[in-house]
Amino acid sequence: MARIDSLSILNESEGKEKLAEAYGKVIDNIEKTTISSILKNVDLSGDPTTGTVEAKRFQNTESQNYGTARTGHKGTKIKADPVVIAINTDKELINEVEEKDVRLYGVSGLIERKSALDQRSMARELERAFFQKAADKATDAALAKTAINEKLEELIQKIETVKNDYVDGVPRDMISVICNTSVYGEMRDYLDTAPNSNVDTYAGEFGGFHGVNVYSSVYLPSGIDMIAMVEGAVAQPVLTWLDDPGKIQLSNAWHFGMFYSYGTEAVMADLIFKVATASSTPGTGATMSSKRTAK
DSSP, X not given: OOOOOOGGGGGSHHHHHHHHHHHHHHHHHHHHHOHHHHHSBOOEESOGGGTEEEEEEEOOOOOOOTTHHHHHTSOOOOOEEEEEEEOOXXXXXXXXXXXXXXXXXXXXXXXXXXXXXXXXXXXXXXHHHHHHHHHHHOEEOOOOOOBHHHHHHHHXXXXXXXXXXXXXXXXXXXXXXXXXXXXXXXXXXXXXXXXXXXXXXXXXXXXXXXXXXXXXXXXXXTTEEEEEEETTSEEOOEEEEEOOOEEOTTSSEEEEEEEEEEOOEESOGGGEEEEESOOOBOOOSOOOBSOOOOO
């Protein structure tokens, strides 16, 4: 295909198709690569274009002896507590480009480079909001252990043993731990010297610990070492719109990009625990798995 050197193509169907394709990849890649997209609650109801959606959390139902419903002419009423998520954060990624600036990369190259940068910007925004909400609603784990491997196991058990109207303990394959880079690095250092470790020390990720997925993130709030949570504990619905590209009045510049709106709310605050920044010491005796559970 011939090099396209004029931004006027943005007003034509070919240019708009290029933009739609590029920014469609932005959304797809964010859904595939961000930690928040893996962990967030997607069991939502309602029309997001109205400004809110709702998540419902169902309470446990106690079993009854056979024949109870027949005798009483009714079953046990289902109890569900709604959580409303307001889509109240509005953002834009609108690029202004002078016609003369497309000479180096061409229009297609410019769109590809800018959409890739916009993807990173949007991912940062969503990740920070997601983990800030998780930290705000989390319970302080108040760990007693000091060795890094022992602290992680103690943190996992904080969630694993929760019992209330909604859960009677939590399976480990539903739990994830997100570490800041310092703590994650400390875990990697421990694995380099831990006996019987089955983790490739060259690999950037060690994947899991005692049946729980473990992630490293640069987007945890300041002062937080680790956040442990179940899948679906936080909801973050996102809406996106592609900017209708065009020439900026009385200039030789053009605009293109996207708008997006989102909301972030805790659905299961009782299943989120956090560890505030503190020193740890290497421990012994634990092993980690390099195999991450598929989602």
